[in-house]
Amino acid sequence: MTSSESPSGYGFGTAPVFLASISTILGAIMFLRFGYAVGNTGMLGAAAIIVVGHMVTIPTALAIAEIATNRRVEGGGEYFIISRSFGTTIGGAIGISLYLSQAISVAFYMIAFGEAFAPLAVRVEGWLGMGLDLRVVSLPAILALTGLVVLRGADLGVRALYVVAGILFVSLALFFAGGTVDGYAGDAVPWLGGIEGGDPFMLVFAICFPAFTGMTAGVGLSGDLANPRRSIPLGILSATLAGMAIYIAVVYKLGTSAPAELLAGDQLVMSRIALWGPIIPVGLAMASLSSAIGSIVVAPRTLQALAADRVVPAEGANRFLSAGVGLANEPRNATLVTAALAVVFVVLGSVDLVARIVSMFFMVTYGALCAISFLEHFAARPSYRPSFRSTWWVSLFGAVACLVLMLQMDLAFALLAMGFMVALYLVIRRSRAEATDDLAEIFHGVMTQATRWMQIRLQKAPAADWRPSVILITPRTFDRHAPMEFLEWLCHRYGFGTYLHHVQGLLDPDTFEESRAVRQRLVTSTSERAGAIFVDTMISPSMASALAQSLQMPGISGMDNNTVLFEFSVHDPASVPEGIVSGASLASVARMNRLVLRHTDHFFGNRRSIHVWLTWHDYRNANLMVLLAYILLGHPAWDDAEIKLYAAYPKGEVKERTAQLRAMISEGRLLISDKNLQVFATDDRTDFSRLVEVKSGEADLVIRGFTEQRMQQQGAAFFQKHPTLRDVLFVSAEETIFIQ
Structure with a gap:
């Protein structure tokens, strides 16, 4: 002008x-x-x-x-x-x-x-x-x-x-x-x-x-x-x-x-x-x-x-x-x-x-x-x-x-x-x-500018306390809703979630238009549920390449993504959990905490009970498992839930481990009462799988740990253990996480 x-x-x-x-x-x-x-x-x-x-x-x-x-x-x-x-x-x-x-x-x-x-x-x-x-x-x-x-x-x-x-x-x-x-x-x-x-x-x-x-x-x-x-x-x-x-x-x-x-x-x-x-x-x-x-x-x-x-x-x-x-x-x-x-x-x-x-x-x-x-x-x-x-x-x-x-x-x-x-x-x-x-409309530009400034500040000064920054990529968005809601629960108050829908193919005008349409559907869906997660699409020839790109993405919130969430249904073909094994190994290379959600038609039941199982195999996962259970209680959907903490250790370690767990609960101000803590003495004759199924058969969510070694030894069968349980979250911590 x-x-x-x-x-x-x-x-x-x-x-x-x-x-x-x-x-x-x-x-x-x-x-x-x-x-x-x-x-x-x-x-x-x-x-x-x-x-x-x-x-x-x-x-x-x-x-x-x-x-x-x-x-x-x-x-x-x-x-x-x-x-x-x-x-x-x-x-x-x-x-x-x-x-x-x-x-x-x-x-x-x-x-x-x-x-x-x-x-x-x-x-x-x-x-x-x-x-x-x-x-x-x-x-x-x-x-x-x-x-x-x-x-x-x-x-x-x-x-x-x-x-x-x-x-x-x-x-x-x-x-x-x-x-x-x-x-x-x-x-x-x-x-x-x-x-x-x-x-x-x-x-x-x-x-x-x-x-x-x-x-x-x-x-x-x-x-x-x-x-x-x-x-x-x-x-x-x-x-x-x-x-x-x-x-x-x-x-x-x-x-x-x-x-x-x-x-x-x-x-x-x-x-x-x-x-x-x-x-x-x-x-x-x-x-x-x-x-x-x-x-x-x-x-x-x-x-x-x-x-x-x-x-x-x-x-x-x-x-x-x-x-x-x-x-x-x-x-x-x-x-x-x-x-x-x-x-x-x-x-x-x-x-x-x-x-x-x-x-x-x-x-x-x-x-x-x-x-x-x-x-x-x-x-x-x-x-x-x-x-x-x-x-x-x-x-x-x-x-x-x-x-x-x-x-x-x-x-x-x-x-x-x-x-x-x-x-x-x-x-x-x-x-x-x-x-x-x-x-x-007024505050759109203001929020953009504020977000830009805060992202730069967050990257320069990472937080001392751990909080989940979770990324989930899947091609199976529209035939199930448990994974997206679970991500929203994890990131409702304490963290940040990024949900990516995988569009298979090469980037061309057709796949691009498809991805924009899918993205709008995702935005509408999360808005209707008031979901506090970021949604987008990823065009890539295969799930493996899409995951590799996703793991290298900068965190949308200004802090690096630290956790990747995989999901599969008990009704999925065997190829899906098998693909998760290779994906979880790839995430380990990127030093990302790994979560694998196995969901059923139960859809977390009444959301009243979360059972956390700790074992001598995965002591590194204990803090992350307990912390994720506590974070879930922060969502209104789990308002009435309680956490039960089960631990299985060799007989000679039971007393020491019990004292450690009680100290962690007390010092960490976790919502777990003494009556909801139970430690089992195990040996080679104990049928651990049977024990879990007896104690947690009615739980709305069971959280179990896993390690890279045991996953490689047992493959996809590891994530299909305990078939009588309802919904299960398998957790592997790649970071050292403290409960303060």
């Missing part, structure tokens, strides 16, 4: 973005509530409010600037940025909250506009002998403003910004040129604190925070900018920094020009300080009017973009709200709806109440924007190439700061706002047939 972009909408430049933002930043809160802030929290407290507020708005401004320069930003402003980064479903949930904050802001600024007429209301009260409700100013004003915007469009609103901003800066200049209020000598400057029993810091912050949210007002003009990728970053960043500097100066001027009691009690105290007092109500009126213009121009465009994406859960409403008028696609219907909503909140008539509602909705939106920027940095997608870059930790800080401040400002309302967001997400997803799980 080139840097030059064709103009859209009215083709505005950077100046309207800056003016819309700065005139909203230097708005009603500055005139009406910053004296209150200094009076209640002191100059340093008010300065802290500015700093903390900008700890949210600056990261957000940087995030918007970054995301806006990654792709062409169209109509809808912040909603467009969120939805095209997070997806329409999540973007819609956040976008509706954003729209509500913008629409309610119209009411907030028009209430403040009415407050500018408070001095006149005092005179009217003297003439009429009755109080004047300032809503008689706010309500007609919002209707008149709506009429102008509907009839003349955003072009009139933007041209008015130049006039309004000029008057605003004149009022500020006269304010700074003023002296102290009458009777104040400046000897009690409220540096560290305000009035006694003043409002708490977080309440004051919640009331004042909307003052800093105006920096995104210009973003809503995105669809009417000639070059939004340039104008949005330049306009909002310059407005944010300029606004911060002016607010610090306002706090200093207020604190050194009037006592704390007057600051806290007179919301128009700036008029007492200014060189010409009447300019302050005029400036307040202009600031409120400019902010209201910005909001009533921006909010309908957000609603129009939401409806164009069919986010509103009613098709008729989407058609009505997305309709535009003229070449500039003016959102006339959305403007009327916004005005109606604003009127409702104007009727409430409370600046402080509406300010707290606006603050919460803006916090949600800003936190989402910062989170997007952080996730994009972390995911490191090649398609994310903004020409302006923020820093990942700045965006993360902004997201966390938004969450913390929301909870501090009003815990109940914060939880309600987040619950409202979740409900919106669910409603939008269900109402849109083609909606995808945007949450999964």
